[in-house]
Amino acid sequence: DMPQRYALIIAPADAADPREDFADTFTPIDVTAPALSVGELSTQRGDGVFESIGVVDGHANEVEAHVQRLAHSAELCDLPAPNLAQWRQAVAVAAAHAPAGEAVVKLILSRGVEHGPTPTAWATAAAATDFSTVRRDGVRVVTLDRGYDLGAGERAPWLLLGAKTLSYAVNMATLREARRRGADDALYVTRDGYVLEAPTASLILHRGGEFVTPAPSGGILHGTTQLSVYEYLESRGLTTGYATLTIEDVMTADAAWLVSSIRLAVAITAVDGTPLASDPALTAELNRFLLSPR
Ligand code: PLP
Numbered sequence: 611d612m613p614q615r616y617a618l619i620i621a622p623a624d625a626a627d628p629r630e631d632f633a634d635t636f637t638p639i640d641v642t643a644p645a646l647s648v649g650e651l652s653t654q655r656g657d658g659v660f661e662s663i664g665v666v667d668g669h670a671n672e673v674e675a676h677v678q679r680l681a682h683s684a685e686l687c688d689l690p691a692p693n694l695a696q697w698r699q700a701v702a703v704a705a706a707h708a709p710a711g712e713a714v715v716k717l718i719l720s721r722g723v724e725h726g727p728t729p730t731a732w733a734t735a736a737a738a739t740d741f742s743t744v745r746r747d748g749v750r751v752v753t754l755d756r757g758y759d760l761g762a763g764e765r766a767p768w769l770l771l772g773a774k775t776l777s778y779a780v781n782m783a784t785l786r787e788a789r790r791r792g793a794d795d796a797l798y799v800t801r802d803g804y805v806l807e808a809p810t811a812s813l814i815l816h817r818g819g820e821f822v823t824p825a826p827s828g829g830i831l832h833g834t835t836q837l838s839v840y841e842y843l844e845s846r847g848l849t850t851g852y853a854t855l856t857i858e859d860v861m862t863a864d865a866a867w868l869v870s871s872i873r874l875a876v877a878i879t880a881v882d883g884t885p886l887a888s889d890p891a892l893t894a895e896l897n898r899f900l901l902s903p904r
Contacts, residue, residue: 615641615707615708615709615735615736615737616638616641616704616707616708616734616735616736617638617639617641617645617732617733617734617735618636618637618638618639618700618703618704618732618733619636619637619639619645619730619731619732620635620636620696620697620700620731620732620733621635621636621637621731622635622690622692622693622696622719622728622729622731623635623693623696624690624693625690625691625692625693625694626693627693627696629695629696630695631699632693632695632696632699632700633699633703635696636699636700636703639732641734645732646730647723647730649723649724649725649726650720650722650723650724650730651720651721651722651723651724652718652720652721652730652776654724655721655777656775656776656777656778656779657687657720657721657775657776657777658687658689658718658719658720658721658729658730658775658776659680659683659684659687659689659718659719659773659774659775659776660680660716660717660718660719660774660775660776661676661677661679661680661716661717661774662714662715662716662871662872663676663701663705663714663715663716663717663871664712664713664714664738664871664872664874664900665705665708665712665713665714665715665735665738666711666712666713666901666902666903667710667711668705668706668708668710669705669903670701670702670704670705670715671838671871671900671903671904672834672835672837672838672871672904673698673701674698675834675837675838676701676717676834676871677692677694677697677698677701677717678694679774679831679832679834680692680697680717680719680774681694682772682773683773683774683775684719686767686770686772686773687721687770687773687775689719689721689729690728690729692719692731697717700717700731700733701715701717701733703733704733704734704735705735707735708735708736708737709735709736709737711737711738712737712738712740712741712872712901713735713736713737713738714735714736714737714738714871714872715733715734715735716733716734716736717731717733718730718731718732718733718734718776719731720776738872739872739873741872741873741874741876744794744873744876745873745874745875745876745893745894745897746890746894747879748876748877748878748879748888748893749793749794749795749868749876749877749878749879750792750793750794750795750878750879750880750881750883751788751793751794751795751796751797751808751868751878751880751881751882752787752788752791752792752793752796752797752881752882753796753797753798753799753805753857753881753882754784754787754788754796754797754798754799755798755799755801756798756799756800756801756806757801758771758800758801758829759800759801759802760800760802760804760827760829760854761829762800762828762829763827763828763829763830764827764828764829767828771828771829771830772826772828772829772830772831772832773831774831778809780809781809781810782809784796784798784809785809785810793880795808795809795811795868796808796809797813797857797860797878797881799857800829803856803857804824804854804855804856805824805855805856805857805859805860806824806829806830807824807830807831807833808868808870810870810873811833811835811868811869811870811873811876812824812830812831812833812835812836812868812869812870813855813860813866813867813868813878814836814839814866814867814869815855815859815860815863815865815866816863816864816865816866816889816892817859817862817863817864818864819848819849820848820849820850820851821839821840821843821848821849821850821851822850822851822852822853822855822859823836823840823850823851823852823853823855824852824853824854824855825852825853825854826852833869833870834871835869835870835871835874835875835900836869838899838900838904839867839869839875839896839899839900842896842899857881860878860881860886861881861884861886863886863887864887864889865877865886865887865888865889865892865893866878866881866886866888867893867896869896869900874896874897874900874901875893875896875897875900876893877889877890877893
C-alpha cells in the first residue's frame with residue numbers, strides 16, 4: 611500500500627442534523643502519528659464499514675453511490691445512520707488534499723471505542739496503485755468456494771454479506787490463495803455452483819449482445835463501478851441485466867471483466883487455466899469512461 615498522505619477525523623453528526631457546513635466536525639491529523647484508541651472496535655473486531663472512492667486529478671467519482679452504500683452498510687450493521695451531507699463534505703475535503711493523478715479516498719465508520727457512546731469515523735486520501743498494466747493485460751482468475759449457497763445472503767442477514775464491512779481478512783486470504791494457485795484474482799462460487807464476485811470487484815459478462823452481472827440479492831456487494839458501467843453501456847443503446855450465473859456462463863462469455871472503483875475495468879483472460887475471449891477495445895473504452903469525471 612502507498613503511504614497515507616492525508617487524514618481527517620470526523621465527529622459523526624446525527625443523520626437529522628440540518629447543518630449545511632460541517633467543517634468544524636473535521637479534524638485533520640498527522641498521518642505519521644498514532645490516532646486511534648486501543649479500545650477501538652474497528653481494530654479489535656473489524657466492527658465497522660468502509661468505502662473506497664476513486665479520485666482522478668482531485669475529482670472524486672460517484673460520490674453519491676458511495677455515501678449511499680456507506681449508509682446501507684451501516685444499516686445492515688445496526689450502526690447509527692450517517693449524516694450524508696457531512697460525509698459528502700468529508701469526501702470533498704479529502705479529495706481536495708489527494709495527490710494529482712489517480713488517488714483513493716477511504717471513508718471509515720466504526721462502531722467506536724468499547725463501551726463508548728459514539729461511532730468513530732475518519733477519511734483518508736492517498737495516491738492509488740498504478741493499475742495501467744493490468745487494465746491493458748487483464749487478470750487470470752481461479753474459481754474459489756465461497757462456502758455458502760446462493761440463498762445465504764437473504765436467509766442469514768447477520769452474515770452481513772451485502773455490507774462493505776471492515777472485516778476483509780477473508781477477502782485478502784482469498785487473494786493470497788489465488789496467487790498460490792498461480793492466478794491474479796479469484797471468482798467466488800457458491801456451494802450450489804453460482805458465480806458471485808471477486809474479493810474486491812464485481813463481475814460483468816458480455817454474452818450474446820447483452821451484458822449481465824450476478825444479481826445482488828444479499829450475498830454480494832452491489833458495486834458502484836458496475837452501476838456506472840451499466841449506465842454507460844445503456845447510454846450507448848446496449849442491453850444490460852442481472853442474472854444467476856454459473857462458471858460455464860463465464861467460460862462461454864464473449865468477454866468478462868472485473869470492475870471496481872480503483873482498479874476500474876480489467877478483462878478476465880483465463881478461468882482456472884482455460885483462456886477466455888476478451889475485447890481489448892471495449893476494455894479500453896470502459897476505462898476511458900471510468901477515468902472521466904463522473
Ligand atoms: N465486491 C466486493 C467484495 C468489493 O470489495 C468491491 C470493492 O472493493 C466490489 C465488489 C466493487 O465495488 P465498487 O465498484 O463499488 O468499488
